[in-house]
Amino acid sequence: MPRSLVLERKGELSLRDIPLDMDMGPTEVRIRVHTVGICGSDVHYYTHGKIGPFVVNEPMVLGHEASGVVIEVGARVRHLKAGDRVCMEPGIPDPASRAAKLGIYNVDPAVTFWATPPVHGCLTPQVVHPAAYTYKLPDNVSFAEGAMVEPFAIGMQAALRARIQPGDVGMVLGAGPIGMMTALAALAGGCAKVLVADLAQPKLDIIGAYPGIETINIRDIPAADAIAKATEGWGADVVFECSGAAPAVLSLPQLVRPGGTAVLVGMPVDPVPMDIVGLQAKELRLETVFRYANVYDRAIALIGAGKVDLKPLISLSMPFEDSIAAFERAAEGRETDVKMQIEMPR
Numbered sequence: 001m002p003r004s005l006v007l008e009r010k011g012e013l014s015l016r017d018i019p020l021d022m023d024m025g026p027t028e029v030r031i032r033v034h035t036v037g038i039c040g041s042d043v044h045y046y047t048h049g050k051i052g053p054f055v056v057n058e059p060m061v062l063g064h065e066a067s068g069v070v071i072e073v074g075a076r077v078r079h080l081k082a083g084d085r086v087c088m089e090p091g092i093p094d095p096a097s098r099a100a101k102l103g104i105y106n107v108d109p110a111v112t113f114w115a116t117p118p119v120h121g122c123l124t125p126q127v128v129h130p131a132a133y134t135y136k137l138p139d140n141v142s143f144a145e146g147a148m149v150e151p152f153a154i155g156m157q158a159a160l161r162a163r164i165q166p167g168d169v170g171m172v173l174g175a176g177p178i179g180m181m182t183a184l185a186a187l188a189g190g191c192a193k194v195l196v197a198d199l200a201q202p203k204l205d206i207i208g209a210y211p212g213i214e215t216i217n218i219r220d221i222p223a224a225d226a227i228a229k230a231t232e233g234w235g236a237d238v239v240f241e242c243s244g245a246a247p248a249v250l251s252l253p254q255l256v257r258p259g260g261t262a263v264l265v266g267m268p269v270d271p272v273p274m275d276i277v278g279l280q281a282k283e284l285r286l287e288t289v290f291r292y293a294n295v296y297d298r299a300i301a302l303i304g305a306g307k308v309d310l311k312p313l314i315s316l317s318m319p320f321e322d323s324i325a326a327f328e329r330a331a332e333g334r335e336t337d338v339k340m341q342i343e344m345p346r
């Protein structure tokens with residue numbers, strides 16, 4: 001039985017042996033896990049025991065942002081071999097489903113996703129995973145960066161949904177990890193510049209260090225005033241709402257230019273009312289994002305080409321033996337921590 005990081009119940013973690021299904025089918029690969037990022041969702045399950053309808057009712061292994069090394073491949077696997085360095089997409093759809101056939105497998109009702117109850121995650125020494133959702137890393141992309149592909153994929157999905165045109169002015173509300181990933185994906189996707197708004201200055205300082213990013217501290221100036229100033233009153237071509245905060249959602253019609261686009265990335269805890277007429281009066285296009293589909297290859301290509309550097313967003317790496325302490329620190333939500341990672345023992 002593999003020693004894993006187990007969420008026993010709300011507020012209680014342990015490092016212990018737990019029985020996991022390790023059978024490998026002909027289209028699957030066995031992977032030795034190397035690095036796992038701690039996600040806000042992992043922390044939320046730890047502190048709250050649930051996210052929306054997903055409730056932790058029995059012990060569950062946490063973690064879904066992983067990279068590793070292939071150690072065995074199924075008989076029908078062609079594109080991977082033992083020794084390959086890889087990262088894994090944590091959501092597995094039913095390939096025969098209607099959603100999968102449409103290419104929108106992220107919204108397949110049958111999707112299983114690591115560390116979403118009752119599915120175990122990847123903070124465990126080895127995982128068995130479909131080869132089709134396992135991606136080879138270029139030699140110049142580290143395991144730490146490989147484990148960043150999962151959160152970056154959400155930014156990629158947001159940038160794709162926005163249908164950015166070269167030279168667009170982008171705006172991101174919320175400088176959490178996903179806001180930062182979205183800002184970088186929007187830049188890589190063709191935005192001339194991206195303004196990132198938040199009220200936590202340490203977060204703004206981290207993302208503001210990237211060329212092409214300008215920051216707005218909404219304690220000093222309202223986001224609407226800042227974007228008006230930056231665009232001579234016209235508004236942003238694309239605004240990505242990544243905070244999940246109701247006032248930010250409500251402000252979208254004031255921030256987007258006429259005919260522009262608002263992308264809803266952040267997930268408000270409660271339903272948020274919307275200024276419909278505000279949207280209509282500018283004929284804004286509204287897009288939503290749920291996880292991602294078919295973006296891993298693109299994300300890895302951008303990182304491998306050096307067009308996106310996620311390394312400055314990795315705040316701290318801790319050994320697996322200290323993973324409970326790592327989760328406690330993540331739960332503190334320090335404003336200087338972006339992404340914390342756990343390294344599995346060799």
Ligand SMILES: [Zn+2]
Pocket residue numbers: 039040041064065150151
């Ligand atoms: Zn995540």
